[in-house]
Each structure stands twice: as C-alpha cells, then as structure tokens.
Amino acid sequence: MAEQARVPALRRAALVLRRLSDSDRPMTLAELTQQTGLPKSSVMGICHAMTDEGLLARGVDGTYALGSRLYELASASRAHGLAIGEIGFSYPVGESFFVAEMDALHAEAERLGARLHVQEAKENRRTQSRQIEDFVAAGVDLILVEPVATDGLEDACAKARAARIPVVAIGSALSGADAVVATDNTKAGFLAGSALVAALGGQGRVAVVGGIPITANSDRIAGFLAAIGPHPHVEVVATSHGELDAKSGRRAAAEILTANAAVDGFFAANDQIAIGISRVLRSRKLAVPIVGVDGARNAVEEIRSGGPIVATATQDPAALVRAAMDIGIVLHGGGHVPRPSRYLTPTLIDARNAADYQPWG
Incomplete structure (x- = not known):
C-alpha cells in the first residue's frame, strides 16, 4: 500500500518536470498550477521538495527552472547512448569565460573518451564559418559553437x-543551429538594471555599453532597459559598443565620458567590458557605479572591495557546457529534444552575497 501511495506523487512530480522542460523560460508557481491542473498546495510541495534535491532551481523572483541535478542525471545516462568520439568547438576569443567553458568541455570529453578539436575564431564570422565546415570535413560527431555573431553562419x-x-x-542563439543553450540573458540584464536603479536611488544619467552582435548582448540590453523603464528619473544618455575584453570597455568609457561628463552609472554587457570601464573611472577618481553580466572572478572581487563594479548577474560556463553536451548527445543518437532552446537562470551578485559566491575564472 505504501508503494502504491507513492506512485501518484511521482507522476505529479514528473508532470511538473515535463511542463518546465517544454517551457522556454522559468515558470511561476501559478503557471505550473494552471498548466498541470494540480492543486496549488500539491505543486508547491512538489516544487519545494525537488528544489531541495537539486532537481529544480528557484530564482530570486520565485520562478522555477530545471535544476543542476537533472543535468548530472542526464550526464550519467550518456553511457546508454550512441558513443561520441570526436567533438568540435569553435569560440570567439581566448577571454576568461570561454577558457572556463573549454576547461569544462575538456572534462566532458575525457569522461566520454572523446577527442576534442578546439578552434579560436578571433571574433571573425568568416573564420568561424570555415571552422564549422572544417569540423564537418573531419567527420566529427558533434559541433559546439560559441557564436561570434547570431547571423551569417547558416551555410556552414x-x-x-x-x-x-x-x-x-552555447551562450547565444545561432541561426541554423539545431539547439541553443544559454543563460536567460534578458533576465540577467533585468537583474543588473534593477541593481543599478537601486544604487542610484532611482534617479541618474546612465550609459549602456553593449557587446558583439549576438542575441545574448541584445537580450541583456533589452532586460536592462525593461528594468529602468518604470523609473522616469533614470535616463540613458549614452550608448556604445564593446567587444569581449577590458580594452574595449576602456575605449567605450573614455569616449562616453568625453562626450557626457555627467554620467552617474554604467551598464556593461559583460564583466570584461565592466572591468575596462572600472579602470577608466578609477584613473579619473570617479565614484560611478557599474553593473554587468557574467559573475566573473575579477568583477566579483571588485564588488567585494566596494566597487566601482557593484553588481553582476551570473553565468555558469560549466553548466552551459554540460547542458549543451546533454542535448548534443541526444541529437547525435537520433533522439528528439522537446525543447531545443534551453536557458539557465542567472543570479544577481552584489555586496549582500558576494562573499558567499564562488566565481568562475
């Protein structure tokens, strides 16, 4: 009888997991209740229990997403699938985030007994297109791409x-790819924007420094603008574009401050741009808050020491790689992926929790 009593609970938990798996974003308790047709109290109990087990992850806004434990279980199931012997990985440039991804990918390849082919595209679309074609010619089993641009690689x-x-x-959408695994970059931008509004006390002139032409950056900017939108006294007075390094952040900050001396805050599309902006502000002895996206070690160290970087919304390069491998292995084996676009939930790191956060990099 006890065994029979567990079955309905297991079925309800599986239903919640399926609804989240089919969704393209984290879901609220109310949404899960509506879509599963289960009592709210049951859904709440299931979500709490699965969060405790790491099967779900609860965001700062109360939404639920698939948890890291599920990816571990998926990794454990790989031995039952069609073996992958060769993996190709093309990435933009040797910046710390991509280095962290490569470290995780080397570990995944070693676990599978696979050979890893790694190519740096140097932020060049044609180079990355050629690298994908070279992987095809070499007969690899799976191609992973950190795109230098969302469009332009369709032929490859x-x-x-x-x-x-x-x-x-990995990291951003790519037109023509079979699947994408990325951070929920709109939410990341929203978290960073909310932090900057708080740092400015709800009013101030802000500058936005974007990144390379990928959806990850445009989504972060969209999220940032959505966060400051309800605050009429927070005004965007300057926009610029960086790349993937601190040097581009220094250039953008110098240009913006030359044209707009009265800037009260900066949003950077990634933490390396934020680091570059910070160096310019420090050299000019300007106490101007900066928020970014990534959760990189050097940005978190600034948060811990009091700025100018005051907040960053996290990415998890290792988790992105593991999730991409899980999907890639299923696709390689001819399986169907019900949700080919998977977005991992970011967390805001600021002075309140930076001491407890373990950054990558």
Whole structure:
C-alpha cells in the first residue's frame, strides 16, 4: 500500500518536470498550477521538495527552472547512448569565460573518451564559418559553437545538417543551429538594471555599453532597459559598443565620458567590458557605479572591495557546457529534444552575497 501511495506523487512530480522542460523560460508557481491542473498546495510541495534535491532551481523572483541535478542525471545516462568520439568547438576569443567553458568541455570529453578539436575564431564570422565546415570535413560527431555573431553562419550549419552532425550553440542563439543553450540573458540584464536603479536611488544619467552582435548582448540590453523603464528619473544618455575584453570597455568609457561628463552609472554587457570601464573611472577618481553580466572572478572581487563594479548577474560556463553536451548527445543518437532552446537562470551578485559566491575564472 505504501508503494502504491507513492506512485501518484511521482507522476505529479514528473508532470511538473515535463511542463518546465517544454517551457522556454522559468515558470511561476501559478503557471505550473494552471498548466498541470494540480492543486496549488500539491505543486508547491512538489516544487519545494525537488528544489531541495537539486532537481529544480528557484530564482530570486520565485520562478522555477530545471535544476543542476537533472543535468548530472542526464550526464550519467550518456553511457546508454550512441558513443561520441570526436567533438568540435569553435569560440570567439581566448577571454576568461570561454577558457572556463573549454576547461569544462575538456572534462566532458575525457569522461566520454572523446577527442576534442578546439578552434579560436578571433571574433571573425568568416573564420568561424570555415571552422564549422572544417569540423564537418573531419567527420566529427558533434559541433559546439560559441557564436561570434547570431547571423551569417547558416551555410556552414546547413553543411553540418546535411552530414547529420548536430550543431549546438552555447551562450547565444545561432541561426541554423539545431539547439541553443544559454543563460536567460534578458533576465540577467533585468537583474543588473534593477541593481543599478537601486544604487542610484532611482534617479541618474546612465550609459549602456553593449557587446558583439549576438542575441545574448541584445537580450541583456533589452532586460536592462525593461528594468529602468518604470523609473522616469533614470535616463540613458549614452550608448556604445564593446567587444569581449577590458580594452574595449576602456575605449567605450573614455569616449562616453568625453562626450557626457555627467554620467552617474554604467551598464556593461559583460564583466570584461565592466572591468575596462572600472579602470577608466578609477584613473579619473570617479565614484560611478557599474553593473554587468557574467559573475566573473575579477568583477566579483571588485564588488567585494566596494566597487566601482557593484553588481553582476551570473553565468555558469560549466553548466552551459554540460547542458549543451546533454542535448548534443541526444541529437547525435537520433533522439528528439522537446525543447531545443534551453536557458539557465542567472543570479544577481552584489555586496549582500558576494562573499558567499564562488566565481568562475
């Protein structure tokens, strides 16, 4: 009888997991209740229990997403799938975030007994397209791409598809890819924007420094603008574009401050841009808060020491790689992925929790 009593609870938990798996974003308790048709109290109990077990992750806004434990279980199931012997990975440049991804990818390849082919695209679209084509010609089993641009790689991806080699984009959407695994960058931008509004006391002139032409950066900016939108006394007075390094952040900050001396805060599309901005502000002895996205070690160290970087919304390079591998292995084996776009939930790191956060990099 006890065994029979557990079955309905297991089925309800599985239903919650399926609804989250089918969704393209984290879901609230109310949404899960509506979509599962279960009593709210049951859904709440299931979500709390699965969060405790790491099967779900609860965001700062109370929404629920699939948890890291599920990815671990998926990794454990790989031995039952079609073996992957060769993996190709193309990334933009040797910046710390991509280095952290490569470290995780080397660990995944070693676990699978696979050979890893790594190519740096140097932020060049044509170079990355050629690298994907080279992976296809080499007959790899899976191609992973950290795109230098969202568009422009469609022909190379089409060649991979014709050769039945899955292409999984990591970090940002890629037109032509079979799947994408990324941070929820809109939410990351929103978290960072909310932190800057708080740091400014709800009023001030802010500058926005974007990144390379990928959806990750445009989504972060959209999230940032959504966060400051309800605050009429927070005004964007300058915009610029950086790349993937601190040097571009220094250049953008110098240009912005030359044209707009009275800037009260900065939003940077990634932490390395934020670091570059910080160096310019320090050199000019300006106490101007900066918020960014990534959760990188050097940015977190600034938060711990009192700024100018005051907050960052996290990414988890290792978790992104593991999730991309999980999807890639399923696709390589001819399986169906019900949700080819998977977005991991970011967390805001600021002075309140920076001491307890373990940064990457």
